Amino acid sequence: xxxxxxxxxxxxxxxxxxxxxxxxxxxxxxxxxxxxxxxxxxxxxxxxxxxxxxxxxxxxxxxxxxxxxxxxxxxxxxxxxxxxxxxxxxxxxxxxxxxxxxxxxxxxxxxxxxxxxxxxxxxxxxxxxxxxxxxxxxxxxxxxxxxxxxxxxxxxxxxxxxxxxxxxxxxxxxxxxxxxxxxxxxxxxxxxxxxxxxxxxxxxxxxxxxxxxxxxxxxxxxxxxxxxxxxxxxxxxxxxxxxxxxxxxxxxxxxxxxxxxxxxxxxxxxxxxxxxxxxxxxxxxxxxxxxxxxxxxxxxxxxxxxxxxxxxxxxxxxxxxxxxxxxxxxxxxxxxxxxxxxxxxxxxxxxxxxxxxxxxxxxxxxxxxxxxxxxxxxxxxxxxxxxxxxxxxxxxxxxxxxxxxxxxxxxxxxxxxxxxxxxxxxxxxxxxxxxxxxxxxxxxxxxxxxxxxxxxxxxxxxxxxxxxxxxxxxxxxxxxxxxxxxxxxxxxxxxxxxxxxxxxxxxxxxxxxxxxxxxxxxxxxxxxxxxxxxxxxxxxxxxxxxxxxxxxxxx
Numbered sequence: 077x078x079x080x081x082x083x084x085x086x087x088x089x090x091x092x093x094x095x096x097x098x099x100x101x102x103x104x105x106x107x108x109x110x111x112x113x114x115x116x117x118x119x120x121x122x123x124x125x126x127x128x129x130x131x132x133x134x135x136x137x138x139x140x141x142x143x144x145x146x147x148x149x150x151x152x153x154x155x156x157x158x159x160x161x162x163x164x165x166x167x168x169x170x171x172x173x174x175x176x177x178x179x180x181x182x183x184x185x186x187x188x189x190x191x192x193x194x195x196x197x198x199x200x201x202x203x204x205x206x207x208x209x210x211x212x213x214x215x216x217x218x219x220x221x222x223x224x225x226x227x228x229x230x231x232x233x234x235x236x237x238x239x240x241x242x243x244x245x246x247x248x249x250x251x252x253x254x255x256x257x258x259x260x261x262x263x264x265x266x267x268x269x270x271x272x273x274x275x276x277x278x279x280x281x282x283x284x285x286x287x288x289x290x291x292x293x294x295x296x297x298x299x300x301x302x303x304x305x306x307x308x309x310x311x312x313x314x315x316x317x318x319x320x321x322x323x324x325x326x327x328x329x330x331x332x333x334x335x336x337x338x339x340x341x342x343x344x345x346x347x348x349x350x351x352x353x354x355x356x357x358x359x360x361x362x363x364x365x366x367x368x369x370x371x372x373x374x375x376x377x378x379x380x381x382x383x384x385x386x387x388x389x390x391x392x393x394x395x396x397x398x399x400x401x402x403x404x405x406x407x408x409x410x411x412x413x414x415x416x417x418x419x420x421x422x423x424x425x426x427x428x429x430x431x432x433x434x435x436x437x438x439x440x441x442x443x444x445x446x447x448x449x450x451x452x453x454x455x456x457x458x459x460x461x462x463x464x465x466x467x468x469x470x471x472x473x474x475x476x477x478x479x480x481x482x483x484x485x486x487x488x489x490x491x492x493x494x495x496x497x498x499x500x501x502x503x504x505x506x507x508x509x510x511x512x513x514x515x516x517x518x519x520x521x522x523x524x525x526x527x528x529x530x531x532x533x534x535x536x537x538x539x540x541x542x543x544x545x546x547x548x549x550x551x552x553x554x555x556x557x558x559x560x561x562x563x564x565x566x567x568x569x570x571x572x573x574x575x576x577x578x579x580x581x582x583x584x585x586x587x588x589x590x591x592x593x594x595x596x597x598x599x600x601x602x603x604x605x606x607x608x609x610x611x612x613x614x615x616x617x618x619x620x621x622x623x624x625x626x627x628x629x630x631x
Contacts, residue, residue: 085230089230093220093225094224094267096216096217096220096221096224097269099220100216100217100221101136101139103213103214104138105414106478107214115133121159123162123163123378124375126160127170130147130165133146134168134170134171139269140172141266143168143171144165144319144322145304147164148408149315149407149408150409151314152312152314152315152408153403153404153419154403155404158318158386161318163378166374169326172268173364175272176272176364178221179356180359182226191222193215193218194220197211197215225277229281232278238282241284242284245288251291252334257295258293259295262299266300271292275292279355280354280356294329294366297326301319311408316389318385320388324384325370326370333366333370400458400462402463403423404420413474413479417474420467420470420490421486426463427460427467427494428547428610431498432544433456435536439507441511443526443529445520447512450508450512453504456501464497471491490613493547499606510592528576532597535604536565536600542554542558543611551614555615565601566601568601569600
């Protein structure tokens, strides 16, 4: 009965530990959301920078598996190269060792005091301040982590279960079998940090020797790749190659260290014990050494790793079909909500580029009679519509996740922004349809009418650029200028309508042209309304609410 209770306590402690690690990671992720966005916005071909980004992000989110899945999402979306992904994955393997170092402090009997942080964190989460709530979540997670460690340690307090594990690993002491145990256990729980934590506790309680634990640590590094391999199923060829690079990195490191330990295990254990007096610290820092040394060994050979992945996973010959697809967002990025939110903005900006291009091409057809771009406009419009619905679904998924208050507001604003951009695309499509009708009826605008329409269109295009700039850079300074241009567009609609009526009355313009002329200036005015919504979304999710009043109050 005591053994059964100890097993239950071990499982409960492992569960609390993983819950605490997840809670701490979520809190750190929410607090460092902006920093993570900046890190990924500066990704370059510099492999050292890539390692730094991977290590920093993984230290924040407390999961190399989550980082790897996120990187696979980036590669699958086509916004990251294999070489960049390889460097970040190497860094992720280093970053994940932070958890092991934290766990090793349990050797200094700080678990009881650290556990109190759970209570402090919960109390902080009742505050109204978002920053205090985030800090509370981090402290609560850290406290629960030590509560779980204490429970797992308590499970080995019973001498029977301690001796049972010790005897088992006395029999199962073949290195390759130990590596296999570490691989399978980590693959099962999908967390190398939790597996390493359990090893540290077992070593500290005397249920496992340091020599055997080192081989199991090697296996945990292979087992953590399973999450990335699973995430790569159904992705692009390059995304599958990314998962393979992750697996190759850890296999190569494991082979190198297995050879070293196989022949020099007593010396390695002696070296570790000479540097760190307690066995828990020895395991944690061996994990660090494994990932740092493997990174140092393989970092110069990133191009060769990429080449090997391409040799093993061949490019697929796909039928020639151009279907709309997303450029920047992927469901795998949902594992790190702050990064996913940043990628949504990039997708929206891509959508706005297509809308602007269609506006330019369709207005050109109306004013000059150049209809050569009909097919391109139709293709762009199909992509705009597809992107609109895809982003809307993605935002709904994002809204269900743990987000910072600022990211929640961004998601609310993005729903309105994509709607406004989609409507601009519809207006552009209407322009080309009007151009088609004018061509069939052999109608063209007079020189005076065309000049007036072009003048109004140029103002709208200027406003388009400023609005997108305000949205992408959150530039509040240009909002007043955008508001003034929108007022000028409104005034132009009235003045151009009046002048066109004068031309109709004087016989300078055919009546048939009037219908199209008024339709165009009305549509341009509505496009300006949508653009000001886009710009003012950085102040208010709905964009246009009391825009002029807000500006006047700030003066």
